[in-house]
Amino acid sequence: MALRLADYLEEQKKRGRKSDVRTFKRIAQAFRPYMGQVILIFLAIILNSILGLVNPLIIRLIFDNAIPQRSTNLLFFCGITLVVMPIFIGFISTGQTYLSTYVGQRVIRDFRNRLYLHLQSMSLRFFTSMKTGEIQSRLANDVGGVQSVVTDTLTRIITSVSVVLSTIFAMFYISWLLSLITLSLLPLSIWITYKVGYTGRNIQKNTQKQLATLTAFMQETLSVSGILLMKIFGRQQLTQERFEDENQKLTDLTVRLQMMMSWFSMLVNIIIALTPALVYLVAGNQIIHDPRHSGISVGDIVAFTALQALLLPAIGQLLNVHVQIYGALALFDRIFEYLDMPIEIIDAPGALKIVPEQIRGSITFRNVYFDYKRNDPYTQMAIFDSVKDKSGIGKDVAGEDVAGEYAQRENNPEYSTLKAISLEIKAGQLVALVGPSGAGKTSLTYLLLRLYDIDRGLLEIDGYDIRSISLESLNNLIGVVTQETYLLHASVKENLLYARPDATEEEMVAAAKAAAIHERITELDNGYDTIVGERGYRLSGGEKQRIAIARVLLKDPRILILDEATSSLDTYSERLIQQSLVPLMNNRTVLAIAHRLSTILSADLILVMKNGEIVERGTHKELLARNGVYTQLYNQQFVSVES
Template sequence: MGVHGMRGGRGGGMADYVEEQKRRGRKTDARTVRRVIEAFKPYKFQVFLVLTAILATTLLGLVNPLLIQRIFDDAIGKGNLSLLIIYVIIMFITPIISGFIGVWQSYLNNTIGQSVMRDFRNRLYTHLQNMSLSFFTSTRTGEIQSRLSNDVGGVQGVVTNTATSIVSNISTALSTVIAMFIISPLLTLVSLGLLPLFLWFTYRVGNVRRATSKETQKSMASLTAMMQETLSVSGILLMKTFGRQEHARDQFEQENQKLANLEVRQQLIGRWFFMFIGTFFSVIPAIVYLIAGAQIINHAPIFGGYMTLGTIVTFTTLQSRIFFPIGQLLSVQVDVQGALALFDRIFEYLDMPIEIKDKPNALKLQAEQIRGEVAFDHVAFAYKRDSSHSVLKDEAAKDEQEAERLAIVKNEDEELRPALKDVSFTIKPGQLAALVGPSGAGKTTMTYMVPRLYEVDSGTVSIDGYDVKDLALTSLSELIGMVTQETYLFHASIRENLLYARQDATDEEMIAAAKAAAIHERITELEDGYDTVVGERGYKLSGGEKQRIAIARVILKNPRILILDEATSALDTHSERLIQAALEPLMKGRTTLAIAHRLSTILAADVILVVNKGEIVERGTHQELLELGGLYARLYQEQFSQVALEEISAD
């Protein structure tokens, strides 16, 4: 599924890309090979050394077979013991020198190969980092991990050894064929006459192997995604609470069996063919012995020349030397086809368009240069998707975000209903703007437009009059802080999670931020204090503790603009009140755009924006909107009046 399930961003770039590839029906072999070769360019000097080593070992490999003829015909045949000793010494020294060169070549092979693999992983990771949020909400995490680990890991053997193996085997085969042809053209033709047919069959087998390899990697990616989803803390908790262990186990076993079958099929493809080739190569020497032996016995010349025992032994030695590289080349061709399938998947990700990126000479503003005015000017946005593929949501996606996406449906013209329609408002520096509306109305989408997590389709989002498209993304991330209801903490210490906001912050600044978020005392009660490891996604902490650490992290960042989803409905009253107390210093003096769930936040807002079906249908203060008697008044009666009584009683 992966890239085909992506949607979002400006103009549906990924969907357009997929459609373009389908339309063109391109054959990627030549282009893929060219791009793989380009990956070796930074290491061209090391590659030159490897080629030199291959040439040296190839030439050295011819020495001993050719010496055999001299030993039989010149040394033994003529009774020359001194010459025999010289030839034997050379035959001892040659493989030793070749062996040393081979070890050095192997070191270079692995150094180059691992460097190329490292570069591929770095490029892929960097490219994925730059993808828009819509890609990650539409692609399973396990699918992404599979591309980085399984696919890149799957080409390791080809990158590390196969390229040099091909060059080595080709040079060995060519040099050996030339030597064989010089000795006996007829026997050479007999030995290699069926080679073109074998090459054609190998090409066909390789194509089947490539298709199977692609299917195998898809199955492996699906299995990886399944493991990531079901064996994460969230997944295992959901599975246990719903008693779905057996169902998950059955699904895993089915996919695992499918993968096992594909792996077996992939390994067996062409085995009968290669068995036939091996058998043929094994009986060819017998045919050579028959032809050459008959010539010697009958004293009949072949092509005007006579064969000797030394010639026969030398030719069959060369013949055995050529069968291995030819067999390797035929087998490698099949393996390369399988590896090309993996390279196709890697390049498929690297070719995905980055939909949200910096303009040339994008502005880089410091926080002290910004007053904090946020303005939307006739903003419109619609989620795009490839209608031929289903979309899988990330398990960590927020409920609000999910509701908005589920609300996006096709109309009669087969186009998606906009998530935002002609949205315009201005929040002055230091003001608190509360976004209120039913679930799926577009509130989260609206907040994601400010830091350019999504790109507007039309209209402008600006900060202090600067279009956010003109600002560098790194600058935007420094100016804006976000606190969401889905708190994410790394599997690291509390200290590391807090310093993620500012690596250069001092312990005093970190503790001050924790105190402002009303979490310092709780941290000091833990056995390891700020060095306490919070576990995956912070599951060793309560929901309220995680939320307050997230707030402390943003306080430490000290952004000029704050985007806040303060959902606390899942927390107990005590934790909720602590978080509310932590939010007050966070919002003080900052321009705040808050998806409001608490009546106290709504009442404190300088302006309330009521959102419904992607539009701002009402705006004003709490009292003004109540008097208007519209959607806000109805929401207040349905949702907030009871909350007001609870807050009053709690106070």
Template sequence: MAEYIEEQKKRGRKTDARTIRRVVEAFKPYRLQVLLVLLAIITTTVLGLVNPLLIQRIFDDAIGKGNLNLLIIYVIIMFITPIITGFIGVGQSYLNNKIGQSVMRDFRNKLYTHLQSMSLRFFTSTRTGEIQSRLSNDVGGVQGVVTNTATSVVSNVSTALSTVIAMFIVSPLLTLVSLGLLPLFLWFTYKVGNVRRQTSKETQKSLASLTAMMQETLSVSGVLLMKTFGRQEYAREQFEKENQNLANLEVRQQLIGRWFFMFIGTFFSIIPAVVYLIAGAQIIKHAPILGGYMTLGGIVTFTTLQSRIFFPIGQMLSLQVEIQGALALFDRIFEYLDMPIDVKDKPNALKIEPETVQGKVEFEHVTFSYKRDAFSALAGKAEEEEKPKEETVEENLPPALRDVSFSIQPGQLAALVGPSGAGKTTMTYIVPRLYEVDNGAVRIDGHDVKDISLSSLSDMIGMVTQETYLFHASIRDNLTYAREDATEEEIIAAAKAAAIHERIMDLDEGYDTVVGERGYKLSGGEKQRIAIARVILKNPRILILDEATSALDTHSERLIQAALDPLMKGRTTLAIAHRLSTILAADIILVVNKGQIVERGTHEELLQLNGLYARLYNEQFTQMIPEEISAD
């Protein structure tokens, strides 16, 4: 990962060609539609020259020679041509949008799929709002470019080239006069585009920051924290500050190059007058221009062609600036798409059917460290790319686990006990490969979890964590998230086993009750029991349990314990123990301290050692005895 990030930094702005190539590749699945659009553009470009060229024929051949029949024919052609062009334009517009939206859809799908594959480490290192901004704001920001720019470039280039050729045929000198300053304009446009690109990056970073701030402070948890600590004013000030910064960047982005484009527009408006002066003087004095004479029809035709070329040239100059801004957004999208997936299946990874799993879990000399800022350089901090850093981008924190070894036999309950921050949760996270171990191995039934497919691991392992997460959906949808094909009878049986069925039936809409954002319409104990029912419905062979009962009232705690007891029966269970009853029921107790297993054994054996477990028992667990007895 560190090498990848450093490589991205070294590339800097040299990625332009690669970025453009990758954008072009995104259109490959729609090459037939693109070909049709190009054909339509060429057709409309050719048809667009018909009327300007007919003007000279009308003035010089029809009106000048008094040929009424020829005049009628020319006028009919001038009527028919824009009608045909209009119909082709409608079809072209439909294909443009169809192709563009398909490419946008593909980008969103690829980005979402790639983010789903990232390890838990990425999500703990990156703000949720930043991720959402990349997926919505950045992809949405390139919509206009993806939908219209490619065809607009081709259309404007073909229109400009064909018009220049026609102008040159009418008058080479006037053509050179009209386009003499164009190279200078192109150079200035490139410079303006570079500034626009950098400003666009800063704008999107500010937008991502604002999105993250809204996501954090306007979520249920954020609002609750903000109100209980009385930090509304602080949050408002921070929001207004970032919002003002975004507004300033938006204004700056819109004004970049406006003076330059104003000068271009003025120049294009003045040039026809210069043409009238030069060509008019030639007609009045009967003097040839580069060996040729201009007629009135020629002047009208040339100025018509001239007005036809100014628009595509102006569009191309403006598009170059817009494209530079869009490339900044594409860079941000590709940054995420290029992030390596650090936890993934090996080639020919083992596919293990859940019913064949015995459930033996082994840790063999496992060492693991969290990484500091592993993804932050790519997660909205591109402004730091050009700043020298003394420290490495990815730095190991002190080991969370140090040479950990133990074995849990099939069907056993292993209780993890230890002070806060000892490494208990980390041990539960590396069994299903939410994180990858640095050294050693975690084995299930003798197979290294790195050799087992992630889908198989997911099928054989169920987790009930301290922080219960429910979707803003019905209770039924939250339960069937574990098994989409679960029958009504199985759903009810799981809810009864988790001691939550009766409470669900008391709700107005029963299992169809929408639980609200993160389940906030339910109490903590109710959410926890629904989470337990969800795992029961999944029916995993290995259970990882972080009993979230310490913050609940006694009644809810009893109900959850009643739900947990049948859940653990017959399953290999690795439980972070918060209750004395769980510890006493454990087949083996693993005492964790500073990332190491410092003691192991049964309750009685550990008490006799008179070590850390005995101290924790005396300090924490003895106070639970009265409640445990009353609960029984």
């Protein structure tokens, strides 16, 4: 259902009021598996906070009792205590640091694992709607950005709160007047922190967005394909200028954030410096003018300033943590934004677990409709976020229906990419899909793989609705050689075994021979252990494609999809592969997409597609006799060339 922009922004405004509390709850849930360690950290911090009060009180005892009473024993006891106490505190702090690091790093690990798993489960629509660099930035930069906060912040908060509470209690025990003076400037510090934190969160969010933009740009231009494109068209200077522009934006945001933090630290330090001065002024004035009735001793002042040395940094740390948390919330919001994205393609309740041996391989399309843009949440989200960034949440926005196109598509099947597709493919048949680019041939195979779900109609394998078959089973049933061959930056062997890690050496070699690539592999420097380079760029297009075919043959699927599988092969290699595929047709259904009609002349059934519809179907001879679209395609490739 299409959303109206005004409704979307109003919903975002309502969510914004509760988002911080919800985010904090979700962060707290991430620590739940490590609650035992968190409790130990808490106990260690409490103990350290209590032990930290001992030395200031011992100093008071030295000035008010040991020295005036000339007690050597008491002075010796106080001296030993001042030496021993930091040792105890140091050992406890070391253990606390280990536990804090242990918990923090595992929480970050869990976030990475969850985000990566969630991204793996997203539909192909998500990855075609988002930039690869943007996705990588969320996983690397955003999760990495909260690492220090997750690792240190919990400990720092508990430590600072414990020190503040215990120190204030000890300060009031010594002098209520000096305590009130010490705390008098605290409201000003809190107000400054709130303002800085709110502004810093917005700057941090914009910084991460710009970092994601820069990461996406680098990923796009520094990949093998990007570099090749740049050099072919001589666009190095233009690309460099754009990179410098995006990099400058990131630099400006970073400088702005750092300067804001610097001003904040300066103001907090000024306040912290003023507080002891006020204490010395008030306490010293009372002792000078009324030493007998002031109720304040020299030992009180020394102990009090020692306590201030504990309290004020702890308060400053709490204020800094508050600012850092606001900045981290922007990163957590971006992480949770991805984690909250719905997974479109999922197993139905009670999905069938089917092994390939149970399937013969018949395929049936019954009045199937499909459109890429219908119910596309990612495209809508991009539109909404773009308008939101320009207008701002909470501002009045015209009630224009920015999703009108999607609403129109929702109610009108004629906008579909695929329209009224009905066909039956028998088990073991070789069926070819032909037609001009953009006719919907690849889209039809995507539906069979459940990379997308159909909008209307029914798609079956051996009478089973494919939506009732588990995704794992469906993946095991179908093998694909895609139009764009993708190889990992690994050895030939690793690329082949990617399809079936438990395959034997003999099975791997047999698959390579069937794809007419074994001899070429043995000619490489390290044979099957040769590294193919990123995306296989150390190999020719034909070699890559034959390895991709061997990889699918090793998988031995019941249904085989060849999407322009021989488009990069020379005539000799193409003939070898066609010959090797003949015995493999037994007990296997093959769906082949081809622009080169010479590769599918012997197909059992040829489907001619145009504008998302099947306009003709039949064998090569039958279609030529009709003198229709297929005949035109045939004449374009053969007759025009011969003339």
